[in-house]
Amino acid sequence: MIELVNVKKVFNAGNPSEFSALNSVNLLIEENQVTVLKGPSGSGKTTLLSIVGCMSRPSAGRVKLQGREITSLPERFLTDIRRKTFGFIFQQPNLIKGISVLDNVMLPAYPLGEKRVHLKNKAMKGLAALNIANKAASKVEWLSGGEAQRASIVRALINDPYIIIADEPTAHLDTKLSYRFMEIIETFKAEGKTVIITSHDPLVYDSSMVDRVVNLRDGQIEV
Amino acid sequence: MRHWIEKQRYIIDFTLSSLLRRKVKNVGLLALYTLIVFILASTMFFTYSIKKEASLILKDSPEIVVQKIVAGRHDLFPVSYIDTIKKIRGVASVESRLWGYYYDSLVGANYTLLTPPRNGSFTDTGKSTAKTTVIDNESTDSSKPLFELNGAVLEPGTLIIGNGIARLRAIGTGDYMPFLAFDGNVLNFKITGVLSSQSELVSSDLMLITGEDFRKLFGIDNSYVTDVTVIVNNPEEIAMVASKIKKRLPQARPIIRDEILRTYDSVFNWRGGMMIVIFSAAVLAFVIFAWDKASGLSAGERREIGILKAVGWETSDVIQMKFWEGAIISLTAFFTGVILAYIHVFFTGSIVFEPALKGWSNLYPNFKLTPFINLEQLTTLFFLTVVPYTVATIVPIWRAATIDPDSAMRFTGE
Amino acid sequence: MILHPTVIANLLAAYISSFMVLYALFYGVQILKYWDIENGHELQLVLERKTYLISTLLGYVFGLQLLSLFLYIFTADSLTPLFVGSMCAAGTLNVDAFGYPTLVLKIVNFIVAGLWLVLNYADNQGYDYPLIKKKYLLLAIIAPFIVLETILESAYFLSMKADVITSCCGSLFSSERTTGLGSEMAALPALTMQRIFYGVMFCTLASGIFFYIKGLGGYFYAASSLLMFLVSLVSIVSFISLYIYELPTHHCPFCIIMEEYHYLGYLLYSLLFGAVVSGIGIAALSPFRQVESLKHMLNGFIRKLALASLILYAAFTALVTYEIVTSSLVIAYEVVY
Numbered sequence A: 001m002i003e004l005v006n007v008k009k010v011f012n013a014g015n016p017s018e019f020s021a022l023n024s025v026n027l028l029i030e031e032n033q034v035t036v037l038k039g040p041s042g043s044g045k046t047t048l049l050s051i052v053g054c055m056s057r058p059s060a061g062r063v064k065l066q067g068r069e070i071t072s073l074p075e076r077f078l079t080d081i082r083r084k085t086f087g088f089i090f091q092q093p094n095l096i097k098g099i100s101v102l103d104n105v106m107l108p109a110y111p112l113g114e115k116r117v118h119l120k121n122k123a124m125k126g127l128a129a130l131n132i133a134n135k136a137a138s139k140v141e142w143l144s145g146g147e148a149q150r151a152s153i154v155r156a157l158i159n160d161p162y163i164i165i166a167d168e169p170t171a172h173l174d175t176k177l178s179y180r181f182m183e184i185i186e187t188f189k190a191e192g193k194t195v196i197i198t199s200h201d202p203l204v205y206d207s208s209m210v211d212r213v214v215n216l217r218d219g220q221i222e223v
Numbered sequence B: 001m002r003h004w005i006e007k008q009r010y011i012i013d014f015t016l017s018s019l020l021r022r023k024v025k026n027v028g029l030l031a032l033y034t035l036i037v038f039i040l041a042s043t044m045f046f047t048y049s050i051k052k053e054a055s056l057i058l059k060d061s062p063e064i065v066v067q068k069i070v071a072g073r074h075d076l077f078p079v080s081y082i083d084t085i086k087k088i089r090g091v092a093s094v095e096s097r098l099w100g101y102y103y104d105s106l107v108g109a110n111y112t113l114l115t116p117p118r119n120g121s122f123t124d125t126g127k128s129t130a131k132t133t134v135i136d137n138e139s140t141d142s143s144k145p146l147f148e149l150n151g152a153v154l155e156p157g158t159l160i161i162g163n164g165i166a167r168l169r170a171i172g173t174g175d176y177m178p179f180l181a182f183d184g185n186v187l188n189f190k191i192t193g194v195l196s197s198q199s200e201l202v203s204s205d206l207m208l209i210t211g212e213d214f215r216k217l218f219g220i221d222n223s224y225v226t227d228v229t230v231i232v233n234n235p236e237e238i239a240m241v242a243s244k245i246k247k248r249l250p251q252a253r254p255i256i257r258d259e260i261l262r263t264y265d266s267v268f269n270w271r272g273g274m275m276i277v278i279f280s281a282a283v284l285a286f287v288i289f290a291w292d293k294a295s296g297l298s299a300g301e302r303r304e305i306g307i308l309k310a311v312g313w314e315t316s317d318v319i320q321m322k323f324w325e326g327a328i329i330s331l332t333a334f335f336t337g338v339i340l341a342y343i344h345v346f347f348t349g350s351i352v353f354e355p356a357l358k359g360w361s362n363l364y365p366n367f368k369l370t371p372f373i374n375l376e377q378l379t380t381l382f383f384l385t386v387v388p389y390t391v392a393t394i395v396p397i398w399r400a401a402t403i404d405p406d407s408a409m410r411f412t413g414e
Numbered sequence C: 001m002i003l004h005p006t007v008i009a010n011l012l013a014a015y016i017s018s019f020m021v022l023y024a025l026f027y028g029v030q031i032l033k034y035w036d037i038e039n040g041h042e043l044q045l046v047l048e049r050k051t052y053l054i055s056t057l058l059g060y061v062f063g064l065q066l067l068s069l070f071l072y073i074f075t076a077d078s079l080t081p082l083f084v085g086s087m088c089a090a091g092t093l094n095v096d097a098f099g100y101p102t103l104v105l106k107i108v109n110f111i112v113a114g115l116w117l118v119l120n121y122a123d124n125q126g127y128d129y130p131l132i133k134k135k136y137l138l139l140a141i142i143a144p145f146i147v148l149e150t151i152l153e154s155a156y157f158l159s160m161k162a163d164v165i166t167s168c169c170g171s172l173f174s175s176e177r178t179t180g181l182g183s184e185m186a187a188l189p190a191l192t193m194q195r196i197f198y199g200v201m202f203c204t205l206a207s208g209i210f211f212y213i214k215g216l217g218g219y220f221y222a223a224s225s226l227l228m229f230l231v232s233l234v235s236i237v238s239f240i241s242l243y244i245y246e247l248p249t250h251h252c253p254f255c256i257i258m259e260e261y262h263y264l265g266y267l268l269y270s271l272l273f274g275a276v277v278s279g280i281g282i283a284a285l286s287p288f289r290q291v292e293s294l295k296h297m298l299n300g301f302i303r304k305l306a307l308a309s310l311i312l313y314a315a316f317t318a319l320v321t322y323e324i325v326t327s328s329l330v331i332a333y334e335v336v337y
Helices: A045-052 A075-085 A101-112 A116-129 A145-157 A175-190 B002-021 B023-059 B080-087 B163-169 B197-203 B211-218 B235-248 B257-295 B299-311 B315-346 B354-358 B375-401 C005-034 C042-078 C099-125 C132-158 C190-214 C218-245 C264-288 C292-326
Strands: A002-011 A019-029 A034-038 A060-065 A086-089 A163-167 A194-198 A212-217 A220-222 B064-070 B073-075 B091-097 B099-104 B109-114 B158-161 B176-180 B186-194 B206-208 B227-232 B252-256
Touching: A002 A045, A019 A045, A019 A220, A034 A045, A045 A163, A045 A194, A075 A086, A075 A101, A075 B315, A086 A145, A101 A116, A101 A145, A101 B002, A101 B299, A116 A145, A116 B002, A145 A175, A163 A175, A175 A194, B002 B023, B002 B315, B023 B257, B023 B315, B023 B375, B064 B080, B064 B235, B080 B091, B080 B227, B080 B235, B099 B211, B109 B163, B186 B211, B227 B235, B235 B252, B252 B257, B257 B375, B257 C005, B299 B315, B299 B375, B315 B375, B315 C042, B375 C005, B375 C042, C005 C042, C005 C132, C042 C099, C042 C132, C099 C132, C099 C264, C099 C292, C190 C218, C190 C292, C218 C264, C218 C292, C264 C292
Parallel strands: A034 A194, A034 A212, A086 A163, A163 A194, B109 B206, B158 B186
Antiparallel strands: A002 A019, A002 A060, A212 A220, B064 B073, B064 B227, B064 B252, B091 B227, B099 B109, B158 B206, B176 B186
């Protein structure tokens, strides 16, 4: 489903501060599985995740999505694919302060120009599924940590993506909320979605629903 | 197409809320922007409408004015010249004028004394002598009388004065005003009327006097007048007649009305242009300020754009958002500035500019300018304010829009 | 020089345009040299980001060119009181040798900038930026023309001298200057031109519809629409203006954008310019129909351009016909003036 062949990522090329985040990574991510990328900080997890999620391009190597080569697609097309295919859940909820939860959730769909009524319905349904429909009109500053996390999950789902990417999702959550989060991941798997998570939280990578754990160290995959 | 419209609506929504979220920064920018538009617009409105007033007034001035020049200076015009001019083919009539300046040391002001046409001067066109207002029947613009007598009658020993003089010397109808004649005698004149305030722009310092009194006051012999006006039958022949006058009367200087109109136009243009050039320093400062504001994204703004890019907004979407931001601010500032300038110039009589315009003048007229704005002025304003602002913000906008999407991923703490 | 605020606005717009184009060209040259879509290195990413800047800049330049084209005419018209014998913009443009060349260049630049935007749009639809090198080559060709236009415009305004009283001896040069600045324009005979106008328009619309339906003859239609553009301009001077002004001698093509004629000229010229840009756009894009990454959309886009061009020309013709029919002027026979 997602294939990385000999992928390298270099920052500040040609400068004294040249730094190689990923060195010759070969990876195949299977469909409808929960894959966890594990590794210490500085191992290149976030970089790998951003390349897998079509957020950035590799310096060398090839990336294929569903068999289609996307390595050298210009940003315009990459973004279009990313919008429809991937849903991102960040470490921080990363909601935009000052606007309501509903507006935040609808944000990723704005560039697609869908009719407002439809979009609103979709958003409300998503909020209801995660039990925060009553907070739709509140400003995001008023949400608790768990509610904010759930709002950002609804936002990630607004365009019906079939791949979910989560970057250290439990880093700022307590145990109870972390378990709740993993339950949500389980429902994704049941719906046929593919999930990719980076984490160094044992609660995540030791979980029973995880199909595969990939160990990353110094920009390379440990076998 | 529908998608595109819907998308613009979403983006505008988001832009508006984003502007309101950063009130402090945006209000400052808006205020400065409005100020710049206000200053430039006031200058333009003022210049253009004065230019228009001048041209309306001058429209009815005589086609040719002939003066006598001696050693480069304006000398008294011999009455004997009039016959020479009358003989030129194409001349309909010649009228002599008596006018001059009187300096009043009491208040330090210069008055213009004028004998109203056909009142004690040489003429033999037997036209009615009662008419003293000059009205252009065909023009749809409001007529601009040089002066309106309001029914007052000018008799020997009396004066009709302009509003400015009345205010300055605090005198009105029925009062007496002493003048120092050329031979040292004091002549007392009675004020029998005050000119209407409608024509104040041109008649503020004007005094109407009979021909005999004029000659008595200034010691001018009957064989001289100040200058003459010439009316020509066929407008196409004006230049021809003027050159003939010059040929037959070498010391005469004919001045053609159109030339005056062009010169006035030119002077006003130049004045208006000068002010714009001076204010260009202010515009430049504003543009640099705008550029700086647009470039200086706060950490919060940077994060916001990172989030937008991360959740699926493209660079061109962010550019569109920033474009709407600029457009909303520009349009608000432009319209507010123009409206304020309109009120300033046409309702308050350019209060802010008054000290600069008044200068040394003691007889400053209280005038209400007729509002005159057209598309040309607004377009010029647009080009001088909105265009520089927009261009200055292009590169900062692009820089903001090309923030990496994965910066949102890398942001790990508050 | 005549320091009129509107003149300043014109020159400012021209200098800003030139500056933006040269700035864009600077980066465009970089792109021409180093562009390599396959490469994932940082330079390539930087270049890709730069293309957004260049597109935005040129979009603004295009808008500015259109506005400043109209502002130029406006300025010429507002300066007429300053010159003897000049009755409207047509006369003012004649005041020195640079007035009309600047106008011609402005029109040409506007059309070419429009073409660039059409090309840019098509290029952005291809996943490998297939037209990028050609695009920036075109930019390199446009840039000197825009700079030339700015130079000519500056020369025009700077060498103007108002006919004003300059010394105390008055001036009677007004009697020396009697011709050369009037608004009489060389105009072809009205009735003949009318027949040519409708004839060529009919051919153009027919070939356009044929192209739209059958997909054949794109180049022919593009050439035809360019010809139609020129014929329309000549027609406006020759007979269309007569009907609008209801005066058999008033040929000026500029007065129709003035207030007295309800700003009709804006609509007329906008339709005409839109029609010719979309028409020529067809010829600009047709060579690339076989390009892999554009295959899926280019034909559809070209058809849309054709449709737009046809609609605009049709609307133009309708407007012209409406003016002729409702005008009080009737040209029953040709009179040579």
